[in-house]
Amino acid sequence: MNSNTFSTLYIENSPKILATLIRLVGTANTALAEDLTQDTFQRAMTHWQASGLPSKPEAWLMLTAKRAAIDYLRQSNTRQRITEYSLAPNLQSEWSRVYAVEQVFSEEAIEDDQLRLLFWVSSTDLPDNIRLPLVLKSLGGMSVEAIARALLVNPETIKKRLSRSKTLLSTAAYEIPANNALHAAISKVHQCLYLMFNEGLSAHHPNHQNRRDICLSAMRFLQLTLTSSTYFGASYHCDLPKEDVAKRKTPSLFNADTYALLALMHLHLARLPARFDENGLAIELNLQDRHLWDIREVKHGAFCLGRALNMNRDKASEYLLEALISFEHSRASSFEKTDWSVIEQHYALLSEINPSPLVRLNHVISVGHTKKYTQAFTLLEAIDNKKNTHITQRILATKAYLYMLTGKVILANKFAALAKKEGLADRDYACLIRQINAAQPA
Numbered sequence: 001m002n003s004n005t006f007s008t009l010y011i012e013n014s015p016k017i018l019a020t021l022i023r024l025v026g027t028a029n030t031a032l033a034e035d036l037t038q039d040t041f042q043r044a045m046t047h048w049q050a051s052g053l054p055s056k057p058e059a060w061l062m063l064t065a066k067r068a069a070i071d072y073l074r075q076s077n078t079r080q081r082i083t084e085y086s087l088a089p090n091l092q093s094e095w096s097r098v099y100a101v102e103q104v105f106s107e108e109a110i111e112d113d114q115l116r117l118l119f120w121v122s123s124t125d126l127p128d129n130i131r132l133p134l135v136l137k138s139l140g141g142m143s144v145e146a147i148a149r150a151l152l153v154n155p156e157t158i159k160k161r162l163s164r165s166k167t168l169l170s171t172a173a174y175e176i177p178a179n180n181a182l183h184a185a186i187s188k189v190h191q192c193l194y195l196m197f198n199e200g201l202s203a204h205h206p207n208h209q210n211r212r213d214i215c216l217s218a219m220r221f222l223q224l225t226l227t228s229s230t231y232f233g234a235s236y237h238c239d240l241p242k243e244d245v246a247k248r249k250t251p252s253l254f255n256a257d258t259y260a261l262l263a264l265m266h267l268h269l270a271r272l273p274a275r276f277d278e279n280g281l282a283i284e285l286n287l288q289d290r291h292l293w294d295i296r297e298v299k300h301g302a303f304c305l306g307r308a309l310n311m312n313r314d315k316a317s318e319y320l321l322e323a324l325i326s327f328e329h330s331r332a333s334s335f336e337k338t339d340w341s342v343i344e345q346h347y348a349l350l351s352e353i354n355p356s357p358l359v360r361l362n363h364v365i366s367v368g369h370t371k372k373y374t375q376a377f378t379l380l381e382a383i384d385n386k387k388n389t390h391i392t393q394r395i396l397a398t399k400a401y402l403y404m405l406t407g408k409v410i411l412a413n414k415f416a417a418l419a420k421k422e423g424l425a426d427r428d429y430a431c432l433i434r435q436i437n438a439a440q441p442a
Helices: 003-025 025-051 058-072 078-084 094-104 107-123 129-138 143-152 155-169 179-201 207-226 242-247 258-274 295-311 318-331 340-353 358-370 373-381 387-407 409-420 426-438
Strands: none
Touching: 003 025, 003 094, 003 107, 003 207, 025 058, 025 078, 025 155, 058 094, 058 143, 058 155, 078 179, 094 107, 107 129, 107 155, 107 207, 129 143, 129 179, 129 258, 129 318, 143 155, 179 258, 207 258, 207 318, 258 295, 295 318, 295 340, 318 340, 358 373, 358 387, 373 387, 387 409, 387 426
16 A cells, blocks of 8 residues: 555545544543544554555545444443533443444534534634644644644644643534624634645645645635535534424525635645745745646636635735735746736735734835835835844845845845844745845846
């Protein structure tokens, strides 16, 4: 059996199994659900190495997980431990145990549980450094070691962050929020998946496939909110008569921002093959080989962007403006033919909605590319570093970039060196210097 095949099956199916097992044993027993998930794949590895890959490996995995859950629930000490949190009201009899597991492992319930898992990991306001490891593990199927490598943190630190996030989420409802709270919850889901997707785009990962897998996992969960045909499926309405279920309105789990975010993801994914060199160093947009861009992903992004615009023509959002900016880059046949005036307008609106230093710095760069250099430097000077060294690094790096655009390479190198002195990461400094060296002096 090919190791890449097994890895793909794990990444795509472990979140499904985990989501279902958490609903069965409760959020306070997430570690138990993770152990049962790992046991399922260990059994698969052993069996498939001896007998070969089955014709329907996904079904094999689900059946094995279901049997493992039933076996575990037969233990009296286990039943006592999870009864308080379990979906089943009574786990004392063999019939009730089997029935409960059969119900949660039904095809419709599995899809619903993935949505529950998504809203659950997005629910509580956690710091990004605490939430991201849990998201990568639960939604991305990544191991502790893989997460540690991705985030440039030692495995023990990742374990502590995972433990803390699970503790903070242990009392959070494992449900999709009610109608009146759904809009805010969907917004948190978007933030969570964008955080995950951006980690996939980072330069921390040793190879292209690792980055792509994380991006695709985030996109799969976002698409799930679009394609889910029911709100909580039949299991949500199990206590209602059929005629009441038919009359009940089913709220959407998506909005215009969902399509805008998906468009943004497709457009970024299109450029991923050209985004890094053989050493994993990021290649800036103006130096990328556009022949490597995936045209199919650009078309998917354009389609989703059209949907987002049709759903929300009156009000621009952050995701929509970011997607419009990315689309302008994607539609240009070369960097020199980019319509920077349109991009500058989008960034001006975006900086009004989100006046964060990073957005304002990107606005400065877009103004510089329209050759309004005086305005660009004026806008740059107005950005307060808030005594934050990271912002100071970026301000100095942006000043270096502006001097590069004006052809003043010596000054560009000077401010690049100052940015590095302030702590600019080696990989970011290397990218900046590569751009400066590629520029033609005036």
